[in-house]
Amino acid sequence: MYSWIWRTLPGGLPGKLLGSLVLVVLAVLLLFTVAFPALEPLLPFSDVTVDQAPTSG
């Protein structure tokens, strides 16, 4: 997959480097703003209160 992306990116070496950087930044932003916030409530790191039913919080 990565080799296919590298081959497909246009603009010679500078263009491929710049394109790769943009793709990496986009992927990280997508993870930090969409994927991780959605995943977080499913994991138990944030349980700090006492409660009869184990809920996040």
Add this chain to the structure above:
Amino acid sequence: MSDAVRTALRGLGQTLMTLGVIVLLFCVYELKVTGLVTAREQDRLGDDLRASWADPAPRPTGADPVPVSSDIGEGIAVLHVPALADYDPWVVVEGTSVADLKAGPGHIPGTALPGEVGNVVLSGHRTTYGAPFERFGDLQPGGLVVLETRDRWLTYTITGSQIVAPTAIEVTYPVPGEQGAVPTERLLTLTTCHPKYSARQRLIVSATLTEDRDKADGPPAELEL
């Protein structure tokens, strides 16, 4: 080795490495990025709280002024912990929902308000979202925790800490452990997760009010501002 096997192995390797990087990024997100969210919320809450304190609304009078309650998600007090060196004060929000706790340590609605007779219960994150209660495992009996409200400096002295099950709701009762009992003491209970990075148990720190100063008399001597 045939080309098909080679391609399959390379695909598997890339997939595993990608997953590894995503897991590492998730750790960075939880431990660092969530703190940025909280820092921004704390700035906003601090500004709002100071503005509301400066508002010349009628102040409760008498020997035993009843604190003013707040709406969910609003700041109600500032938490100082002189017992821990270099502990930056935190604005305590009303409410302990997931969203409330992203903004800072939360006051469980319905428990006593700071300074009231009964049990003030605050919960906070220990590892994520700024980790306001990160070092609360170090708190020892005799240490001081100060709640600053609009009109009072309330100094609570730590009486002990314990590790309990996540279901130990009795620690939040007005008289901890005694359901329905009528409180006579002014207590403070701090709850967070235990052990660190886990949700298996809860760390409970208990304290009792030992000094109640008027804001006009200045902060308690133990508090280095």
